[in-house]
Amino acid sequence: xxxxxxxxxxxxxxxxxxxxxxxxxxxxxxxxxxxxxxxxxxxxxxxxxxxxxxxxxxxxxxxxxxxxxxxxxxxxxxxxxxxxxxxxxxxxxxxxxxxxxxxxxxxxxxxxxxxxxxxxxxxxxxxxxxxxxxxxxxxxxxxxxxxxxxxxxxxxxxxxxxxxxxxxxxxxxxxxxxxxxxxxxxxxxxxxxxxxxxxxxxxxxxxxxxxxxxxxxxxxxxxxxxxxxxxxxxxxxxxxxxxxxxxxxxxxxxxxxxxxxxxxxxxxxxxxxxxxxxxxxxxxxxxxxxxxxxxxxxxxxxxxxxxxxxxxxxxxxxxxxxxxxxxxxxxxxxxxxxxxxxx
Numbered sequence: 001x002x003x004x005x006x007x008x009x010x011x012x013x014x015x016x017x018x019x020x021x022x023x024x025x026x027x028x029x030x031x032x033x034x035x036x037x038x039x040x041x042x043x044x045x046x047x048x049x050x051x052x053x054x055x056x057x058x059x060x061x062x063x064x065x066x067x068x069x070x071x072x073x074x075x076x077x078x079x080x081x082x083x084x085x086x087x088x089x090x091x092x093x094x095x096x097x098x099x100x101x102x103x104x105x106x107x108x109x110x111x112x113x114x115x116x117x118x119x120x121x122x123x124x125x126x127x128x129x130x131x132x133x134x135x136x137x138x139x140x141x142x143x144x145x146x147x148x149x150x151x152x153x154x155x156x157x158x159x160x161x162x163x164x165x166x167x168x169x170x171x172x173x174x175x176x177x178x179x180x181x182x183x184x185x186x187x188x189x190x191x192x193x194x195x196x197x198x199x200x201x202x203x204x205x206x207x208x209x210x211x212x213x214x215x216x217x218x219x220x221x222x223x224x225x226x227x228x229x230x231x232x233x234x235x236x237x238x239x240x241x242x243x244x245x246x247x248x249x250x251x252x253x254x255x256x257x258x259x260x261x262x263x264x265x266x267x268x269x270x271x272x273x274x275x276x277x278x279x280x281x282x283x284x285x286x287x288x289x290x291x292x293x294x295x296x297x298x299x300x301x302x303x304x305x306x307x308x309x310x311x312x313x314x315x316x317x318x319x320x321x322x323x324x325x326x327x328x329x330x331x332x333x334x335x336x337x338x339x340x341x342x343x
Contacts, residue, residue, distance in 0.1 A: 006104075023037040056080045103121065104122070148173075152208070289331050
């Protein structure tokens, strides 16, 4: 399996997870809010901030449809209100570059993809709704940029068709396991699907998570998830359909720190570490006398037992090496038993 690379950052299960703060449309079309989200993502330690490129008339026909239980507002009205202009998107990307955070953006139409290509984005993130949109995937794949593909609402068979289109262009690919429920109940997250995607497609796999909090992301690390994407807001007081499932800056910061901690804890086996020796010395117990013992007296459970520290000749589990033996000198009470004390 090849590493996935965006800019200078290499991503794989052998590296600390890559964290994407999904600003999405949480800015509600307000450029100033978008810039605030960039600043907050940087301060929280995210590697990347991702927006959505909406050109409403190009991605959908006029409709009164509402986005399920996400909002009572018409989908058309939500998307239209949350559009950013091309000039604003360019300014946001340039600001990200200046501040040193990777900018990504999800296109929802051919025209949006063309806009992002003209902006020379590092990679394309394709959302779950477009996972089986073969015409759009073909259009983006031919642009030759790395692709991150979310897989919510799709099974292995439908994902296979999209992956074959992308691999035909010989470009880097990463898949994101996702459940398209807002919020996703914990029992519907299905972390084992991460391994299924690895085994089926032999590409790096991440988790685009819509459950509440950071718990499932941390739990995904042992399954090999190397990227986490979570919706992100400056405050829960903002309005918008994704705010309720979004992380605040403090929560995003905890995800960054927690991902690093869990990743670092994955390696190793059950052995005694050299670094544990100072603790062993005071935490282990040694065989000691529990009463005065005269020369020639037999060591028994009446005159020896085990007490800290573990600096004696015989550790607690070695008491059988002493029991039944003779003392070759007088031994005071509360003394560690040493080899030189045994006849």
